[in-house]
Amino acid sequence: MSELLQFLFSGVTVGAVYALVALGFTIIYNASDVVNFAQGEFVMLGGMLTFAGSAAGLPLLLAAVIAILATAAMGVLMNKLAIEPARGAPVVSLIIITIGASIFIRGGTQLIFGKQIHTYPSISGDTPIRIMGATILPQSLWVILGAVLVFIGLWLFFTRTLLGRAVLATSNNRLAAQLVGINTNFVMTLSFALSAGIGALAGVLISPITMTSYDVGLALALKGFAAAMLGGMGNPKGALVGGLLLGLMEALTAGYLSSQYKDAAAFIIILAVLFFLPQGLFGRKSTERV
Amino acid sequence: MSEHLLSIEGLGITFGGLKAVDDVSFTVRPGEIVSVIGPNGAGKTTLFNMISGIYLPGRGKVMLGGEDVTGLSPNLLAQRGMSRTFQNLQIFQSMTVLENAIAGYHLTERGSVLADLLNLPGSRRRAAAAAEGARALLTRVGLDRAADREAGSLSYGALKRLEIARALALSPKILLLDEPAAGCNAVETEEIDHLIAEVAASGVAILLVEHDMKMVMRISNHIVVLDHGEKIAEGDPATISRDPAVIAAYLGTDAQTASETETADAQG
Amino acid sequence: MKLSSKHVTLLVLLALVAISPMLFPSGYYYRVGALIFVNAFAVTGIVILTGYAGQISLGHAGFAGIGAYACALAPVHLGLHPALAAVLGALISAVLAWLVGRPILRLKGYYLGVATLGFGILVSMVLNNERQLTGGPDGMEVPDLGLRGVLKDWGLDLSNGQFWYFFSGICLLIGAWLALNLYHSPTGRALRALHGSEIAARVVGVDVAREKLKAFVISAVYASVSGSLLALQNKFITPDVAGFMHSIEMVTMAVLGGVGSVLGAVFGTAVLTLLPQVLTAFGEYEQLILGLVMMLVMIFLPAGLLPSILRKLRGAEA
Incomplete structure (x- = not known):
């Protein structure tokens, strides 16, 4: 029982990070129909920049805030320089552009910060908390709390604010949104900023547990992408459920079956889900129009 | 009288609670030109999409050459002799x-x-x-x-x-044409007109959706009128153009065009 | 006589294979050339899948891995000749592609992307984890093809680099010939039709699922053979051959050059294979520049390098 609980704890922690990455995918996808494979690099930047800031003598909290803002700015730049000029390009060209951006960011980070693995102190120390025979790191609680706050905040943003509704309207029908006077370019910029910022936050929170280096982004992007597809691309609820499910599946497979094949279980289940639900768990069903 | 080639029996489909097409029945014989007309949004293209296997009908049957082909995919329908064109072009x-x-x-x-x-x-x-x-x-x-x-x-x-x-x-044994003359000028329309007549004369059954009333009245053997997804009238061009329900459905300009066409036909 | 585009492509490729060595300053370039041909072979398969049929795969390196490890494992465990091992690898890839493709080719766009991605990751995970069999991440040795020795007995003495250059070049020519045949054939037409409009293709009788599956299986065999060639040429193989980055490389090479045509894909492959060689001169800036090139080409030349260049040339003529 305590063993199961232990696996659940680690699954939810990792799952919360996947959910945040998947949410980043979802926000950008909704605004622009682009799947941004550089999403993982935002997570990496969050961790690396926080480390760099605190190494330069800044208080950790300030370093984290700067890291998140800088990453959000990076997201905006990426949209302006790489995505907007390629509007209307086929899916596979967009995939290559975002992968190019991801390689570029990774290369740049390596150039500036080197190849070392970095970490920085947890927010509330590293003494594990004991719950019913299992333990959980205080930092895990911060990760989970961060994810919960982001999801609640976004939900309020999308349902309660005019700007949030404008974003939703744009994702439903870009042209119609333009016609009613929504600045869709601004919505795209905002989406990239938001999604880069959320990615960076995930990186800030998880790095004390997993550590970080210039090359952690790709694996996270693939997991986040898979989680987003599992939940159904374009649906924030899908991102949350997909991310948590993926994290739990990995933790349970690693715990009970084989840690080497934890990624395999995740992808086998994704294939199975897509087999029965080609649009993912909560995806929109599209009707062909002729 | 030859056998019915295509027979539509009580076909219907619902989109989000709205009956886009409801209980439509009619038949088409080889060499016959049957037109489906109706105001915009009457469900003509939806009906076509059900017959040609692109939408799965919610109710009713499509019989092709005596075989029930309801819900068969378009490529299987193609093997059984059905072919179609699209209102919004689907060109490679x-x-x-x-x-x-x-x-x-x-x-x-x-x-x-x-x-x-x-x-x-x-x-x-x-x-x-x-x-x-x-x-x-x-x-x-x-x-x-x-x-x-x-x-x-x-x-x-x-x-x-x-x-x-x-x-x-x-x-094909039956050809479904979805607005073949839409966006064409008078000369092109006439060319298409001739082409359809020629194809029908070779024994191919033709099911036509068209907005150009003159063309419909001129070439159709039989007309089915849809409004709000339901069949409101059916008959030969002369009967249809006099049908009060049809005129009411078209309210104004289109009805006028229809009756003008009739006069033109009578004179011609 | 007017040459068809198919013959022009084949002649250009033939000239490329035959004439390039005259420009090689050293034997090292035979190796680079061979690598380009081997990569281009896999990319030709992507042209069929993505260029003809419009389907995306982010996991084709998985098939390359199967082809590569077939050449490493089958000679040791089954006593097969390496050439037969490559054939066996291609068969396994074809069967696997058929089994995997049937359910996942119903998916569209990004969903197909993630499903193929999952497949590729599963293959690379098995290769990484089954250490007893594959040696894990350290890789394993691959036996010699033995053909060079045979040629030597016949009086044709080639260096290892030369042999693999010409052997891979000939393989690429055959691969290109098959792909070009397919383009102009009924099957190729059906694939391009469903790429253009799936609905219209179905209406003219194309069994879309079946035709997509054909393209998937054929492209898997191309990837598998390419993996085999790579393994035999290097006489050593690591699971990287099946990795996600290799899948992405294949797609990028094809799209960068111009995914619609075999020649464009070969061109893109050459550029992307040579680029890292050139970029090593830039040392630490290598990754940065590679990412930049990928973005710039796709933003400014969305049709791919070769079609865009050809259009410019034609524009200059007119």
């Missing part, structure tokens, strides 16, 4: 005009993929036969000189004719 844009027409011969030119990879004589023979047929069809629709152009570069009217040529390549 990056292929040449000739290749678009050849694509219509898919069922007769397809063969072993190994033969295709190795360019074996069998594969070449099949492709050559299809190309020959396609060229003849392009001549028939007046596109022979554009054969090697990229299809995307053609005018709207020419693309409409290309779609008809591609549909004819299947040697």
